[in-house]
Amino acid sequence: MRIEPIHRLVGHLAVPGDKSISHRSVLLGALCDGETRIGGFGRSADTEATIEAMRALGVVVEELDVDTLRVSGVGLRGLSAPAAPIDCRNAGTLVRLLTGVLAGQAGQRFELTGDESLSARPMRRVTEPLGRMGAVFETDDGHLPMVVEGRPLQGIAYELPVASAQVKSAILLAGLYAEGETTVVEPVPTRDHTELMLEAAGARITRRPTSATVWPAERLELGQVEVPGDFSSAAPFVVAATLVPGSELHLHGVNLNPRRTGLLEILSRMGANVTVYNRRRIAGEPAGDLEVRSSDLVATTVTAKEVPLAIDELPLFALAASCAHGDSVLRGAEELRAKESDRIEATADALRALGQHVRATEDGFRIRGVPARPRGGRIESRGDHRIAMLAAVAALGSQQGVEIGGAECVAVSFPGFFEIVESLRREAAE
Numbered sequence: 001m002r003i004e005p006i007h008r009l010v011g012h013l014a015v016p017g018d019k020s021i022s023h024r025s026v027l028l029g030a031l032c033d034g035e036t037r038i039g040g041f042g043r044s045a046d047t048e049a050t051i052e053a054m055r056a057l058g059v060v061v062e063e064l065d066v067d068t069l070r071v072s073g074v075g076l077r078g079l080s081a082p083a084a085p086i087d088c089r090n091a092g093t094l095v096r097l098l099t100g101v102l103a104g105q106a107g108q109r110f111e112l113t114g115d116e117s118l119s120a121r122p123m124r125r126v127t128e129p130l131g132r133m134g135a136v137f138e139t140d141d142g143h144l145p146m147v148v149e150g151r152p153l154q155g156i157a158y159e160l161p162v163a164s165a166q167v168k169s170a171i172l173l174a175g176l177y178a179e180g181e182t183t184v185v186e187p188v189p190t191r192d193h194t195e196l197m198l199e200a201a202g203a204r205i206t207r208r209p210t211s212a213t214v215w216p217a218e219r220l221e222l223g224q225v226e227v228p229g230d231f232s233s234a235a236p237f238v239v240a241a242t243l244v245p246g247s248e249l250h251l252h253g254v255n256l257n258p259r260r261t262g263l264l265e266i267l268s269r270m271g272a273n274v275t276v277y278n279r280r281r282i283a284g285e286p287a288g289d290l291e292v293r294s295s296d297l298v299a300t301t302v303t304a305k306e307v308p309l310a311i312d313e314l315p316l317f318a319l320a321a322s323c324a325h326g327d328s329v330l331r332g333a334e335e336l337r338a339k340e341s342d343r344i345e346a347t348a349d350a351l352r353a354l355g356q357h358v359r360a361t362e363d364g365f366r367i368r369g370v371p372a373r374p375r376g377g378r379i380e381s382r383g384d385h386r387i388a389m390l391a392a393v394a395a396l397g398s399q400q401g402v403e404i405g406g407a408e409c410v411a412v413s414f415p416g417f418f419e420i421v422e423s424l425r426r427e428a429a430e
Protein backbone atom coordinates (compact mmCIF):
# COMPACT_ATOMS: atom_id res chain seq x y z
CA MET A 1 0.00 0.00 0.00
CA ARG A 2 1.25 3.48 -0.87
CA ILE A 3 0.02 6.63 0.87
CA GLU A 4 0.76 9.96 -0.79
CA PRO A 5 1.16 13.26 1.06
CA ILE A 6 -2.00 15.30 1.66
CA HIS A 7 -2.05 19.07 1.49
CA ARG A 8 -4.45 19.55 4.42
CA LEU A 9 -6.91 17.59 6.62
CA VAL A 10 -10.34 19.17 6.86
CA GLY A 11 -13.87 18.04 7.66
CA HIS A 12 -15.67 15.94 10.24
CA LEU A 13 -14.99 12.36 11.29
CA ALA A 14 -16.32 9.81 13.72
CA VAL A 15 -14.12 6.88 14.68
CA PRO A 16 -15.30 3.34 15.62
CA GLY A 17 -16.25 2.36 19.16
CA ASP A 18 -13.49 2.04 21.71
CA LYS A 19 -11.70 -1.32 21.48
CA SER A 20 -11.02 -1.68 25.21
CA ILE A 21 -14.64 -0.93 26.12
CA SER A 22 -15.99 -3.13 23.29
CA HIS A 23 -14.02 -6.16 24.55
CA ARG A 24 -15.20 -5.54 28.09
CA SER A 25 -18.85 -5.06 27.11
CA VAL A 26 -19.01 -8.50 25.47
CA LEU A 27 -17.03 -10.24 28.23
CA LEU A 28 -19.01 -8.70 31.07
CA GLY A 29 -22.30 -8.91 29.14
CA ALA A 30 -21.72 -12.67 28.91
CA LEU A 31 -21.40 -12.88 32.71
CA CYS A 32 -24.55 -10.86 33.34
CA ASP A 33 -28.00 -12.14 34.16
CA GLY A 34 -30.23 -11.25 31.22
CA GLU A 35 -29.53 -9.45 27.97
CA THR A 36 -27.01 -6.71 27.31
CA ARG A 37 -27.51 -4.54 24.27
CA ILE A 38 -24.28 -2.95 23.03
CA GLY A 39 -24.47 0.07 20.73
CA GLY A 40 -21.53 1.68 18.93
CA PHE A 41 -19.58 -1.60 19.18
CA GLY A 42 -16.10 -1.19 17.71
CA ARG A 43 -15.99 -4.03 15.23
CA SER A 44 -12.46 -5.17 14.45
CA ALA A 45 -10.48 -8.38 14.19
CA ASP A 46 -9.64 -8.10 17.92
CA THR A 47 -13.19 -7.55 19.16
CA GLU A 48 -14.53 -10.24 16.81
CA ALA A 49 -12.11 -12.63 18.50
CA THR A 50 -13.86 -11.77 21.78
CA ILE A 51 -17.31 -12.42 20.27
CA GLU A 52 -16.10 -15.79 18.95
CA ALA A 53 -14.47 -16.69 22.27
CA MET A 54 -17.69 -16.02 24.20
CA ARG A 55 -19.69 -18.01 21.65
CA ALA A 56 -17.24 -20.90 22.09
CA LEU A 57 -17.99 -20.71 25.82
CA GLY A 58 -21.72 -21.15 25.15
CA VAL A 59 -22.87 -17.51 25.10
CA VAL A 60 -25.33 -16.33 22.46
CA VAL A 61 -24.08 -13.11 20.86
CA GLU A 62 -26.36 -11.73 18.14
CA GLU A 63 -25.25 -9.10 15.66
CA LEU A 64 -28.31 -6.88 15.23
CA ASP A 65 -26.46 -4.38 13.07
CA VAL A 66 -22.80 -3.70 12.16
CA ASP A 67 -22.27 -1.97 15.47
CA THR A 68 -25.13 -3.29 17.61
CA LEU A 69 -24.91 -6.54 19.54
CA ARG A 70 -27.21 -8.43 21.87
CA VAL A 71 -25.42 -10.64 24.38
CA SER A 72 -27.56 -13.17 26.24
CA GLY A 73 -25.74 -13.41 29.54
CA VAL A 74 -25.29 -16.83 31.15
CA GLY A 75 -24.49 -15.49 34.62
CA LEU A 76 -21.18 -15.50 36.45
CA ARG A 77 -21.01 -19.30 36.59
CA GLY A 78 -22.76 -20.27 33.37
CA LEU A 79 -19.82 -20.60 30.96
CA SER A 80 -19.07 -24.07 29.63
CA ALA A 81 -15.66 -25.21 28.49
CA PRO A 82 -15.48 -26.08 24.78
CA ALA A 83 -13.68 -29.22 23.63
CA ALA A 84 -11.49 -27.22 21.23
CA PRO A 85 -9.01 -24.51 22.30
CA ILE A 86 -10.27 -20.91 22.35
CA ASP A 87 -8.34 -18.88 19.75
CA CYS A 88 -7.61 -15.38 21.05
CA ARG A 89 -5.90 -14.50 17.72
CA ASN A 90 -3.99 -11.18 18.13
CA ALA A 91 -5.96 -9.87 21.12
CA GLY A 92 -3.95 -9.27 24.29
CA THR A 93 -6.91 -7.70 26.08
CA LEU A 94 -9.04 -10.77 25.34
CA VAL A 95 -6.53 -13.33 26.54
CA ARG A 96 -5.61 -11.47 29.74
CA LEU A 97 -9.16 -10.54 30.81
CA LEU A 98 -10.63 -13.91 29.82
CA THR A 99 -7.97 -15.70 31.87
CA GLY A 100 -9.19 -13.80 34.94
CA VAL A 101 -12.78 -14.91 34.30
CA LEU A 102 -11.88 -18.54 33.54
CA ALA A 103 -9.73 -18.79 36.67
CA GLY A 104 -12.96 -18.52 38.66
CA GLN A 105 -14.89 -21.23 36.77
CA ALA A 106 -14.27 -23.87 39.44
CA GLY A 107 -13.99 -27.43 38.17
CA GLN A 108 -13.61 -26.52 34.49
CA ARG A 109 -10.57 -26.65 32.24
CA PHE A 110 -9.95 -24.34 29.29
CA GLU A 111 -7.27 -24.09 26.63
CA LEU A 112 -6.29 -20.73 25.13
CA THR A 113 -4.25 -20.16 21.97
CA GLY A 114 -3.33 -17.13 19.86
CA ASP A 115 -1.49 -16.07 16.74
CA GLU A 116 2.29 -15.86 16.48
CA SER A 117 2.47 -12.33 17.90
CA LEU A 118 0.18 -13.08 20.87
CA SER A 119 2.08 -16.32 21.53
CA ALA A 120 5.27 -14.29 21.95
CA ARG A 121 3.72 -11.99 24.59
CA PRO A 122 4.15 -12.58 28.34
CA MET A 123 1.34 -14.37 30.19
CA ARG A 124 3.11 -14.93 33.51
CA ARG A 125 2.02 -11.44 34.54
CA VAL A 126 -1.54 -12.85 34.82
CA THR A 127 -0.88 -16.47 35.76
CA GLU A 128 1.32 -15.45 38.70
CA PRO A 129 -1.33 -13.42 40.63
CA LEU A 130 -4.22 -15.67 39.53
CA GLY A 131 -2.18 -18.69 40.63
CA ARG A 132 -1.81 -17.07 44.06
CA MET A 133 -5.59 -16.78 44.15
CA GLY A 134 -5.84 -20.55 43.60
CA ALA A 135 -6.22 -21.14 39.85
CA VAL A 136 -3.91 -23.64 38.12
CA PHE A 137 -2.13 -22.96 34.82
CA GLU A 138 0.02 -24.73 32.28
CA THR A 139 1.88 -22.51 29.82
CA ASP A 140 4.70 -22.83 27.35
CA ASP A 141 7.30 -21.18 29.56
CA GLY A 142 4.97 -18.28 30.37
CA HIS A 143 3.47 -18.11 26.87
CA LEU A 144 0.48 -19.43 24.93
CA PRO A 145 -0.81 -22.07 24.45
CA MET A 146 -2.14 -22.01 28.00
CA VAL A 147 -4.39 -24.30 30.02
CA VAL A 148 -6.51 -22.66 32.73
CA GLU A 149 -8.02 -24.81 35.47
CA GLY A 150 -10.74 -22.91 37.27
CA ARG A 151 -10.69 -23.35 41.05
CA PRO A 152 -12.41 -21.85 44.13
CA LEU A 153 -10.44 -18.62 44.54
CA GLN A 154 -9.15 -16.63 47.51
CA GLY A 155 -9.04 -12.83 47.44
CA ILE A 156 -5.59 -11.24 47.45
CA ALA A 157 -3.93 -7.86 47.83
CA TYR A 158 -1.60 -7.57 44.86
CA GLU A 159 0.88 -4.89 43.91
CA LEU A 160 1.33 -4.88 40.15
CA PRO A 161 5.01 -5.10 39.20
CA VAL A 162 4.19 -3.42 35.85
CA ALA A 163 1.52 -0.80 35.22
CA SER A 164 -0.96 -2.81 33.14
CA ALA A 165 -4.71 -2.35 32.85
CA GLN A 166 -5.01 -5.81 31.37
CA VAL A 167 -3.41 -7.46 34.39
CA LYS A 168 -5.35 -5.27 36.83
CA SER A 169 -8.57 -6.20 35.03
CA ALA A 170 -7.81 -9.94 35.06
CA ILE A 171 -7.32 -9.87 38.83
CA LEU A 172 -10.43 -7.76 39.47
CA LEU A 173 -12.55 -10.09 37.32
CA ALA A 174 -11.20 -13.11 39.20
CA GLY A 175 -12.01 -11.21 42.40
CA LEU A 176 -15.72 -11.47 41.53
CA TYR A 177 -15.37 -15.22 42.21
CA ALA A 178 -12.99 -15.06 45.19
CA GLU A 179 -13.62 -15.46 48.87
CA GLY A 180 -13.09 -12.14 50.65
CA GLU A 181 -11.87 -8.96 49.06
CA THR A 182 -9.39 -8.54 46.20
CA THR A 183 -7.25 -5.41 45.97
CA VAL A 184 -4.98 -4.40 43.10
CA VAL A 185 -2.44 -1.64 43.69
CA GLU A 186 -0.88 -0.05 40.60
CA PRO A 187 2.49 1.71 40.45
CA VAL A 188 0.82 4.48 38.39
CA PRO A 189 -2.81 4.80 37.28
CA THR A 190 -3.86 2.86 34.16
CA ARG A 191 -7.11 2.85 32.18
CA ASP A 192 -10.10 2.13 34.40
CA HIS A 193 -12.75 0.88 31.97
CA THR A 194 -13.12 -2.41 33.86
CA GLU A 195 -13.74 -0.65 37.16
CA LEU A 196 -16.31 1.70 35.57
CA MET A 197 -18.15 -1.14 33.87
CA LEU A 198 -18.13 -3.35 36.97
CA GLU A 199 -19.65 -0.46 38.90
CA ALA A 200 -22.31 -0.02 36.20
CA ALA A 201 -23.06 -3.76 36.36
CA GLY A 202 -23.77 -3.54 40.10
CA ALA A 203 -20.57 -5.14 41.42
CA ARG A 204 -19.25 -3.93 44.77
CA ILE A 205 -16.04 -2.10 43.97
CA THR A 206 -14.21 0.77 45.61
CA ARG A 207 -11.52 2.85 44.00
CA ARG A 208 -8.65 5.04 45.11
CA PRO A 209 -6.27 6.87 42.76
CA THR A 210 -3.87 3.94 42.43
CA SER A 211 -5.85 0.96 43.69
CA ALA A 212 -9.17 -0.81 43.35
CA THR A 213 -10.90 -3.36 45.59
CA VAL A 214 -13.61 -5.74 44.48
CA TRP A 215 -15.84 -8.09 46.47
CA PRO A 216 -17.41 -11.39 45.32
CA ALA A 217 -20.53 -10.91 43.22
CA GLU A 218 -23.75 -12.91 43.06
CA ARG A 219 -25.08 -11.41 39.87
CA LEU A 220 -24.26 -8.67 37.36
CA GLU A 221 -26.57 -6.70 35.12
CA LEU A 222 -25.58 -4.18 32.47
CA GLY A 223 -28.70 -3.77 30.32
CA GLN A 224 -27.36 -1.26 27.83
CA VAL A 225 -23.84 -0.16 26.92
CA GLU A 226 -23.19 2.64 24.44
CA VAL A 227 -19.54 2.52 23.41
CA PRO A 228 -17.87 5.91 22.80
CA GLY A 229 -15.43 6.44 19.90
CA ASP A 230 -11.92 5.10 20.41
CA PHE A 231 -9.38 7.77 21.37
CA SER A 232 -6.62 5.48 20.11
CA SER A 233 -8.28 5.46 16.66
CA ALA A 234 -8.78 9.24 16.75
CA ALA A 235 -5.14 9.82 17.71
CA PRO A 236 -3.61 9.15 14.25
CA PHE A 237 -5.87 11.86 12.80
CA VAL A 238 -5.11 14.25 15.68
CA VAL A 239 -1.40 13.94 14.93
CA ALA A 240 -1.87 14.12 11.15
CA ALA A 241 -3.97 17.30 11.40
CA THR A 242 -1.43 18.82 13.79
CA LEU A 243 1.47 18.15 11.41
CA VAL A 244 -0.09 19.02 8.04
CA PRO A 245 -0.29 22.81 7.65
CA GLY A 246 -3.67 24.34 6.89
CA SER A 247 -5.64 21.54 8.58
CA GLU A 248 -8.84 21.94 10.55
CA LEU A 249 -10.32 18.59 11.48
CA HIS A 250 -13.22 17.70 13.79
CA LEU A 251 -13.49 14.30 15.49
CA HIS A 252 -16.85 13.53 17.06
CA GLY A 253 -17.97 11.38 19.99
CA VAL A 254 -14.49 10.42 21.17
CA ASN A 255 -13.87 8.76 24.53
CA LEU A 256 -11.93 11.23 26.68
CA ASN A 257 -11.31 9.16 29.78
CA PRO A 258 -8.33 11.00 31.34
CA ARG A 259 -6.52 7.68 31.70
CA ARG A 260 -6.53 7.39 27.91
CA THR A 261 -5.86 10.92 26.72
CA GLY A 262 -2.25 11.36 27.82
CA LEU A 263 -1.33 12.14 24.22
CA LEU A 264 -3.52 15.27 24.34
CA GLU A 265 -1.64 16.51 27.41
CA ILE A 266 1.69 15.80 25.77
CA LEU A 267 0.73 17.44 22.47
CA SER A 268 -0.74 20.44 24.23
CA ARG A 269 2.53 21.19 26.03
CA MET A 270 4.29 20.79 22.68
CA GLY A 271 2.08 23.59 21.37
CA ALA A 272 -0.61 21.63 19.52
CA ASN A 273 -3.92 23.31 18.86
CA VAL A 274 -6.60 20.84 20.01
CA THR A 275 -9.88 22.07 21.50
CA VAL A 276 -12.40 19.85 23.24
CA TYR A 277 -16.07 20.82 22.93
CA ASN A 278 -19.48 19.22 23.57
CA ARG A 279 -18.14 17.46 26.63
CA ARG A 280 -20.58 14.76 27.71
CA ARG A 281 -20.73 11.25 29.19
CA ILE A 282 -21.19 8.15 27.08
CA ALA A 283 -21.70 4.88 29.01
CA GLY A 284 -20.38 6.44 32.21
CA GLU A 285 -17.19 7.52 30.41
CA PRO A 286 -16.17 11.13 29.67
CA ALA A 287 -16.48 11.91 25.95
CA GLY A 288 -16.51 14.91 23.65
CA ASP A 289 -15.69 16.31 20.23
CA LEU A 290 -12.22 17.49 19.19
CA GLU A 291 -11.20 20.30 16.89
CA VAL A 292 -7.61 20.01 15.69
CA ARG A 293 -5.79 22.78 13.84
CA SER A 294 -2.28 22.42 12.55
CA SER A 295 0.48 23.94 14.58
CA ASP A 296 4.24 24.10 15.07
CA LEU A 297 5.49 21.89 17.87
CA VAL A 298 8.27 22.17 20.44
CA ALA A 299 10.13 19.30 22.09
CA THR A 300 9.12 17.72 25.41
CA THR A 301 10.05 14.96 27.83
CA VAL A 302 7.64 12.14 28.66
CA THR A 303 8.31 10.07 31.78
CA ALA A 304 7.01 6.84 33.37
CA LYS A 305 4.00 8.45 35.09
CA GLU A 306 2.52 9.51 31.76
CA VAL A 307 3.31 6.30 29.91
CA PRO A 308 0.16 4.25 30.72
CA LEU A 309 -2.04 7.25 29.88
CA ALA A 310 -0.64 7.35 26.34
CA ILE A 311 0.66 3.79 25.97
CA ASP A 312 -0.79 2.98 22.56
CA GLU A 313 -0.10 6.49 21.22
CA LEU A 314 3.63 6.64 22.03
CA PRO A 315 4.68 5.75 18.45
CA LEU A 316 2.62 8.75 17.29
CA PHE A 317 4.30 10.90 19.94
CA ALA A 318 7.66 9.89 18.48
CA LEU A 319 6.56 11.04 15.03
CA ALA A 320 5.24 14.37 16.36
CA ALA A 321 8.46 14.92 18.33
CA SER A 322 10.58 14.14 15.27
CA CYS A 323 8.86 17.07 13.51
CA ALA A 324 9.13 19.47 16.50
CA HIS A 325 11.70 22.14 17.36
CA GLY A 326 14.30 20.66 19.74
CA ASP A 327 15.17 17.34 21.34
CA SER A 328 12.54 15.14 22.95
CA VAL A 329 12.89 12.14 25.24
CA LEU A 330 10.60 9.28 26.27
CA ARG A 331 11.58 7.33 29.39
CA GLY A 332 9.99 4.56 31.47
CA ALA A 333 8.23 2.96 28.51
CA GLU A 334 9.89 -0.48 28.43
CA GLU A 335 6.35 -1.96 28.27
CA LEU A 336 6.32 -0.92 24.61
CA ARG A 337 8.64 -3.85 23.97
CA ALA A 338 5.87 -6.29 25.04
CA LYS A 339 3.15 -5.08 22.67
CA GLU A 340 1.99 -6.55 19.33
CA SER A 341 5.56 -5.87 18.19
CA ASP A 342 8.57 -4.45 20.01
CA ARG A 343 7.23 -0.93 19.52
CA ILE A 344 10.44 0.78 20.62
CA GLU A 345 12.45 -0.85 17.83
CA ALA A 346 9.56 -0.85 15.33
CA THR A 347 8.88 2.88 15.81
CA ALA A 348 12.53 3.95 15.71
CA ASP A 349 13.18 1.85 12.57
CA ALA A 350 10.01 3.12 10.89
CA LEU A 351 10.76 6.79 11.49
CA ARG A 352 14.45 6.46 10.64
CA ALA A 353 13.43 4.90 7.31
CA LEU A 354 11.76 8.23 6.49
CA GLY A 355 14.85 10.25 7.40
CA GLN A 356 13.75 11.16 10.96
CA HIS A 357 16.20 11.24 13.85
CA VAL A 358 14.79 8.78 16.39
CA ARG A 359 17.03 6.57 18.51
CA ALA A 360 15.72 3.60 20.49
CA THR A 361 16.81 3.38 24.14
CA GLU A 362 16.19 0.57 26.63
CA ASP A 363 12.97 2.20 27.85
CA GLY A 364 11.94 4.72 25.18
CA PHE A 365 13.32 7.10 22.56
CA ARG A 366 15.71 9.98 22.08
CA ILE A 367 14.45 12.19 19.28
CA ARG A 368 16.13 15.07 17.47
CA GLY A 369 13.31 17.16 16.10
CA VAL A 370 13.54 18.79 12.68
CA PRO A 371 10.55 21.04 11.98
CA ALA A 372 10.03 19.95 8.38
CA ARG A 373 8.07 17.30 6.50
CA PRO A 374 9.62 13.81 6.78
CA ARG A 375 11.21 12.76 3.50
CA GLY A 376 9.24 9.53 2.86
CA GLY A 377 10.25 5.94 2.16
CA ARG A 378 9.10 2.46 3.08
CA ILE A 379 7.86 1.16 6.44
CA GLU A 380 7.15 -2.45 7.41
CA SER A 381 4.22 -2.79 9.81
CA ARG A 382 5.68 -5.99 11.39
CA GLY A 383 2.05 -7.11 11.64
CA ASP A 384 1.42 -4.36 14.21
CA HIS A 385 -1.68 -2.23 13.53
CA ARG A 386 -0.36 0.77 15.44
CA ILE A 387 2.84 0.79 13.35
CA ALA A 388 0.82 0.58 10.11
CA MET A 389 -1.25 3.60 11.21
CA LEU A 390 1.89 5.46 12.29
CA ALA A 391 3.25 4.89 8.76
CA ALA A 392 0.07 6.27 7.19
CA VAL A 393 0.11 9.41 9.36
CA ALA A 394 3.78 9.99 8.55
CA ALA A 395 2.93 9.51 4.86
CA LEU A 396 0.21 12.18 4.93
CA GLY A 397 2.67 14.67 6.37
CA SER A 398 5.65 13.58 4.22
CA GLN A 399 7.33 15.08 1.16
CA GLN A 400 7.29 11.98 -1.06
CA GLY A 401 4.76 9.54 0.40
CA VAL A 402 5.30 6.21 2.15
CA GLU A 403 5.06 2.60 0.99
CA ILE A 404 3.59 0.48 3.83
CA GLY A 405 4.41 -3.23 3.96
CA GLY A 406 1.71 -5.31 5.68
CA ALA A 407 -0.79 -2.44 5.89
CA GLU A 408 -3.78 -4.81 6.14
CA CYS A 409 -3.10 -5.41 9.85
CA VAL A 410 -4.92 -2.11 10.63
CA ALA A 411 -8.02 -4.38 10.69
CA VAL A 412 -6.89 -5.59 14.12
CA SER A 413 -8.31 -2.38 15.63
CA PHE A 414 -9.61 -0.18 12.80
CA PRO A 415 -10.75 -1.94 9.61
CA GLY A 416 -12.06 1.27 7.99
CA PHE A 417 -8.86 3.27 8.61
CA PHE A 418 -7.66 3.58 5.00
CA GLU A 419 -11.16 4.40 3.75
CA ILE A 420 -11.21 7.36 6.11
CA VAL A 421 -7.76 8.41 4.88
CA GLU A 422 -9.08 8.35 1.31
CA SER A 423 -12.23 10.29 2.26
CA LEU A 424 -9.97 12.96 3.79
CA ARG A 425 -8.08 13.14 0.51
CA ARG A 426 -11.33 13.77 -1.38
CA GLU A 427 -12.32 16.45 1.17
CA ALA A 428 -8.91 18.10 0.82
CA ALA A 429 -9.31 18.27 -2.95
CA GLU A 430 -12.66 20.11 -2.75
Ligand code: S3P
Binds near residue numbers: 020021163167
Ligand atom coordinates in the same frame (compact mmCIF):
# COMPACT_ATOMS: atom_id res chain seq x y z
C1 S3P B 1 -5.51 -2.38 27.19
C2 S3P B 1 -4.46 -2.08 28.00
C3 S3P B 1 -3.11 -1.74 27.50
C4 S3P B 1 -3.13 -1.35 26.03
C5 S3P B 1 -3.96 -2.30 25.21
C6 S3P B 1 -5.39 -2.35 25.71
C7 S3P B 1 -6.80 -2.74 27.80
O1 S3P B 1 -2.29 -2.87 27.65
O2 S3P B 1 -1.83 -1.29 25.51
O3 S3P B 1 -3.98 -1.89 23.86
O4 S3P B 1 -7.83 -2.80 27.08
O5 S3P B 1 -6.84 -2.97 29.01
P1 S3P B 1 -1.50 -3.15 29.05
O6 S3P B 1 -2.51 -3.16 30.11
O7 S3P B 1 -0.85 -4.50 28.93
O8 S3P B 1 -0.50 -2.05 29.13
